[in-house]
Amino acid sequence: MSLLRRLLRDPVAALGLVIVIFAVLVAILAPWIAPYPEDAFESHLLQRLREPSVEFPFGTDNLGRDILSRVILGTRNALAVALSVVLASTVIGIPIGLAAGWKDGWLSDILMRLTDVFLAVPQLILALALGQLMAPGLGTAMVALALTYWPFFARTVFAETRRLRGALFVDALAGIGAHPLRILLLHVLPNAAPAILVRATIGMGFTILTAAILGFLGVGAVPPSPDWGLAVAEARQYLPEAWWFPTFPGLAILLLVLAFNLLGDGLRDAADPRLRRSRR
């Protein structure tokens, strides 16, 4: 696969890929590699707010739970949320983009106006409102994030479809009587795949970040779930003494989002050398 080879030639993007793979492995193996997997739910009040030590490398939180374990277990949440949101966004965004991009007309206008309206709503406010609409929780946060992220996919696919529908091979297919749906799904969509992949990778980072914000503001994950954003919020009242409490969950967010962003940039360069110029 030449895309992968081109990607790996860029050391920074390769670093992003390595971190992402590492995070996926951690997420899958979380219950087995976390030193105290039961700390997802159990509290040990006798050992609360312990400094980092050999026993608890990242220290313990206000309920005496091992922060390293919770950071490891939280990887699962973060990746699951991001993956679901990005998948849901593609499910909404891709058909809309394809439909709007294929033919000019009232349908295209309405779809793209709708997309614009969703883009114009401040994402966080919409997500907060939705979080309030349904009971606060991880599921709500995911719906809210998907509802605010699909317009980016719609726009990306819209632009790609418009670019491709003018291509010669599409004319040729239409000329031999291929059904538009067939052309869209079998020919246009695969050609738009690199752009969608880039958007999805950057979307992963973005979603992890926004989900953490929602958790922090109290409309995302609910206690006692091992969520990074939530942990930072819980840590606030124990500062500055328990410095380790917010530090490590925050670093985990930073590292994972950074990895997805680096990977996304690298993919963009590898997938489309034309775009390289615009970034440099």
Place this chain on the structure above:
Amino acid sequence: MLLALPALLGLVVATFILSRVIPGDAAATLAGDAATPAQIADIRARYGLDRPILEQAIIHVRQVLTGDLGNSIFTGRPVAEEIAQRLPATLELTFAALLLSTLLGVPLGLIAALDHNGPADHLVRLVSVAGLAIASFWLAIMLQMVFSMELDWLPLRGRIDVALGLPPRVTGFLLIDCLLAGDGRRLSSAMLHMLLPALTLSLPGLATIARFTRSGVLETLQKDFVLYARAAGYGRFRLAAIYVLRNAITVTVTQIGLLFGGLISGAVVVEAVFDWPGLGTYAVQAILAADYKALLAVTLVVGVVYAIVNVVVDVLQAVIDPRVSDGTR
């Protein structure tokens, strides 16, 4: 600007629909725990909450068009008044952040480009990637922990030292009001209070601006006219800082318009962490209280400010690049 209008209208409709399906009976909240059903019904009638949704929507849009944003369901005070109270705080914060992003981001991007693939370049690229990956609430708390709690150099929260109190309100912009009052102590207190929130809020914008300035400068440096200017004997500094930067900056300026949306979202978080009495905290409070009047008004105001910022950006671009206004580009 014309493009912004349908989006604005859509925004009003969207937030209305959204706000009406938020659960929680505003009338019940307002009436208090001990209210009788009759009292609640009375309140419902007074705020028009008993009419059909469509009628409420039409009334709402008509009121908005005539500049009447209605009364907050939660506090009972006019929403326009409450927003006027809080908007300057948010604008002051966002503009300070935008200023910081630009004042730091542009030179960083320029330095990186001039040191293409050198150590400064790598450092700036790292900063600009990390700046977009860092969670603002976490950064804010870390900064608070180090500079306010541990070192005690900077205030922890609020806009000004409580002991000093606010200066006489003229514009609502604290820095300007302090200046107008000629009050140095309040001014320095307000500036110190603003430093951490503005810095936190500026980071994503700083990263974006540095990145676009860098690529813009690199692209401009390849241009024939730069080679010609060097041959003709332009000074090194002048060439980089003025001759090249002005071309490179056109792309950056477009970005500043796009950044504003992110700044508003960021303000919600930063205001929450620093107890900044602005629109962000107001919006969160409105959402939590199911106060749809307030939420609608906030969204509308944000939309209008967003549209204005984009018009300003268009004008700026025409000023920077004469070809834009001539339509020859």
Place this chain on the structure above:
Amino acid sequence: MTGPDLLRVDGLAVQLGRASILDDVGLVIRPGATMGVVGESGCGKSTLLRAILGILPRHARIPRGAILFEGRDILSDQAASARGRIGFVPQDPYLSLNPVFRAGTQLLEVMRRHAPGNRRQHRAKLIELFRAVQLPDPEGALDKYPHEFSGGQRQRLLIAAALSCDPALLVADEPTTALDVTTQREILALLRRLASERGLALLFVTHDFGVLATLCEQVTVLYAGRVVESGLTRAVLDAPEHPYTRMLLACHPDRAADLIGIPGTVPAADAQPSGCRFHPRCPIAHASCATEVPPLLLTEDRSVACPWHHEPLPEMAVV
């Protein structure tokens, strides 16, 4: 030889990474003389020009050689920089002015640094120069943006800019290739007139032999970064001696385009052949050509870097 040299390039070598762009290039221009530099694209013309103007890319190295302008070494001595004393007319007038600044702003900045006098005097001088180069509306031109001029007007503007600091030498890089034929002729006539009126020396890079014949008394022919032949233009064009020059003129009597129809290609700059760089393509190459760099031989009216230049070329080579 009469009078001192204005510009003297001595044994100049320029490298970009491992690629040798120029090697042992020499050139002499006396005050008021006109010199043309010809060769195919990629022969090092532009690099030579950039070296003289002091605008080589950052990673370029100069392992050997000197460039003396008015007797001072402008490569090693930064203070002796010839900026202002060497006027530059670029190749593409469309791309050589910054689109976001007024013409006056750009021209005055150069004068501020390199010409005596104050801003008012500079403006007056520019307007006077605009008249001399026959730019329409000389007074208003300073306040216009580049896109408000036509290509020919922009080139006139740039010629005026090149003259603004009273140079002794005008360096021009194919200044007419981007223009239409009529405008080309006008610009060339203008350059010729200005050079003779003001006693300017002219260094002209071109691959147009017609331009060379009308504008330049002397010519230097470059191949793969080395001088292969130089001398009086009339003599070289009438009776070229180096096999390369002979083939070039036979293939393209009016333009030094690529050597189409000649076996082989111009060598890549990072894979130059040993000995004479032309030997792989030369129809009269001898065994020693592959090992020994041929020195420039002085004949009565020129110098030639080929010891076999009296030998006739086989008919086949000149298609």
